[in-house]
Amino acid sequence: MESRCAAERATGTAFACEKSDDRGENPDGTAVEVLSALPIHSGQLGRQRADREATAGAGCHLPAPRRRPPLQSGRASMTNDLYLRNAWYVAALAGEVEADLLRRLILGEPVLLFRDEQSGAPSALHDLCPHRFAPLSRGKRVDGGIQCGYHGLVFAPSGKCVLNPHGNGRILPTAAVRAFPVIERHGMIWIWMGEHDLADPSRIPDFSYLDAADQRTRGAGYLPTRANYQLLTDNILDASHADYLHALLDSDGGTRHEAPRVQELGDGSVEVSWTWGPASPMKFLSHMYAPGAEVHTRLAVRWHAPSAMHLRISSAAEGEELDQGLQAEAMHIMTPETARQTHYFYGGVRSFDVANDAYTAAFLEGARRAFADEDKPMIEAVQANMGDETDIFAMRPLGLIGDAGGVRVRERLRRLIAAERHP
Ligand code: FES
Ligand SMILES: [Fe+2]
Numbered sequence: 204m205e206s207r208c209a210a211e212r213a214t215g216t217a218f219a220c221e222k223s224d225d226r227g228e229n230p231d232g233t234a235v236e237v238l239s240a241l242p243i244h245s246g247q248l249g250r251q252r253a254d255r256e257a258t259a260g261a262g263c264h265l266p267a268p269r270r271r272p273p274l275q276s277g278r279a280s281m282t283n284d285l286y287l288r289n290a291w292y293v294a295a296l297a298g299e300v301e302a303d304l305l306r307r308l309i310l311g312e313p314v315l316l317f318r319d320e321q322s323g324a325p326s327a328l329h330d331l332c333p334h335r336f337a338p339l340s341r342g343k344r345v346d347g348g349i350q351c352g353y354h355g356l357v358f359a360p361s362g363k364c365v366l367n368p369h370g371n372g373r374i375l376p377t378a379a380v381r382a383f384p385v386i387e388r389h390g391m392i393w394i395w396m397g398e399h400d401l402a403d404p405s406r407i408p409d410f411s412y413l414d415a416a417d418q419r420t421r422g423a424g425y426l427p428t429r430a431n432y433q434l435l436t437d438n439i440l441d442a443s444h445a446d447y448l449h450a451l452l453d454s455d456g457g458t459r460h461e462a463p464r465v466q467e468l469g470d471g472s473v474e475v476s477w478t479w480g481p482a483s484p485m486k487f488l489s490h491m492y493a494p495g496a497e498v499h500t501r502l503a504v505r506w507h508a509p510s511a512m513h514l515r516i517s518s519a520a521e522g523e524e525l526d527q528g529l530q531a532e533a534m535h536i537m538t539p540e541t542a543r544q545t546h547y548f549y550g551g552v553r554s555f556d557v558a559n560d561a562y563t564a565a566f567l568e569g570a571r572r573a574f575a576d577e578d579k580p581m582i583e584a585v586q587a588n589m590g591d592e593t594d595i596f597a598m599r600p601l602g603l604i605g606d607a608g609g610v611r612v613r614e615r616l617r618r619l620i621a622a623e624r625h626p
Contacts, residue, residue: 285431285542285593286310287509287620289397291407292538293548294327296423297390304349306330306340308540310396314383315340317349319360325392326360329381333364339380389413390423391536391548397623408472408507412532416552419560422567423550428579430586431593432510432537432545433613438582439512439535440475440612442502443605448577451569453486454479457500462604465611468505473615475608476503481521487566488518491529491555501525506612508619510537530554533570542593543586549574 294309295316305316313330315338330338332351342352347366348359357366362382367374384395384402389410395402413421428435438444442458457479466474480499484492492498501517512535519528533551540546551570556562585595592598596613 284620284624286396286539287616287623289395289401289623290509291386291393291395291402291511292509293391293511293536293546294385294394294538295392296425296548296550297325297387297392298423299425300325300392302344304340304342304344306338307546308544309394309546310539311541312396313338313340314394315349316385316392317344320344320346324360325385325387327383327385327392327394328358328360328362329383331380332356332358333378333380389534390550408511408513410511410513410534412513413534413550413552416532416554417557418552420553420557420563420566421550422563422570423548424571424574426547426549426575426579427540428545428547428583429543430545430582431543432539433593433616434582434585434595435535435537435545435547435578436506436510436512436612437595437606437609438578439514440504440506440608441605442477442504443603448581449573451487451573454500454502455482455485457482458502459605463608465608467611467615471508471615473506473608473612474503475506475611476501478502478525484518485516487531487569488516488529488555490562491518492520496520498528499523499525504608506608509616510539512536543591547574547579 288310292309294307294314295305299305300316300318302318307314307316315328315330316325317328318325328339328349330340332339332342332353334351334356335353337351337353339349339351339358342350344350345357348357350357350366355366355368356364356378358380359365360382362379364374364378364380366372367378384399386393386404386407388404388407390413391410393407442452442454442463445452445454445458446456454477458477461477461479463475463477466476468474478499478501481497482500483489484496484498485500488498499519499521501515503515503517505513505515507513514533514535516531517525517528519525531551531553534549536548538546538548549570551567553566589595589598602610
């Protein structure tokens, strides 16, 4: 299913897990105690999977299943090594989460995204009711939270069960569904899939250039893509494919004659850049210069772990600083859905010709086509050729100079994941 978000909610921030309307009471004020008429197996909590325990703060009250439900596709045995868990991922564009409940698999986990009816603050819950494992996304928003559509338990945004409509209505204090920290920032809903207490909002990569730019130029989109997220990350870090796959981004050889400059920066990000010229401007900039003019161009991609990238194209006439020239900036953010499926969020702004609405429409449509009709089918075809494999380097690919950035980033991410598994 593909959905596209045209409108973006004005940027705001809300750390949903710090807010809770859960008072430890039923809506009628009665104290919550135990879930009626259900066996209580508190001893089972110790045998719940570690990743659920780490952030739920409360377990479910039925015996843990011997095996994890089949929630993930891909090679389950490798899943733990595929993802960095203690990191911020984009769960959705802000405009995708409105009145309706949104279910989305993230790192193979079913997640329910919704907004508080009054405040509009976003929340994220494990989309799996602890009673019979029904998706909470089949329920509805009610005063105080989400009501499961199967037997009517209500869960607050904190994840705690706050209403049991059965029997005497009592609720086990530990009855809860896992809640994920979420923050709305830069027009996106960011989610933390790792240990709850490590969710530091200051670790969200800075995409404030999206907010600072003239909003008339801003666009964003969402592309569900059937490929491992690292193939999509490699694709953004490898601009050398532009001349062959994208008419709009034709670099006239600028991105393939020289190896990119790869720099590891102090904040843990990696910048991959190409600079060339004098040469003809990139095609989407040609209307800004006199016919036959030659310019200097820089294409720089800054990667933030695990898979968020800021792509900036700068174009300057002879004698002009690149930073003073025309700027087109884009975000490309990959959130793993499963081992071989990815939520691809993109968006962008520009510094030039900002009042030209016709150009804006054509530019945004051109960008959408480049990602949706050119990149996406190619990367999906690559994944299809790889079959079940999720690591292209396990298949010993031939290397080209344009791969240098992607190789460095993969190595950095591999080290981060390894450190998380074996601190
Ligand atoms: S599955 Fe029974 S209340 Fe949710
Ligand atoms: Fe591309």
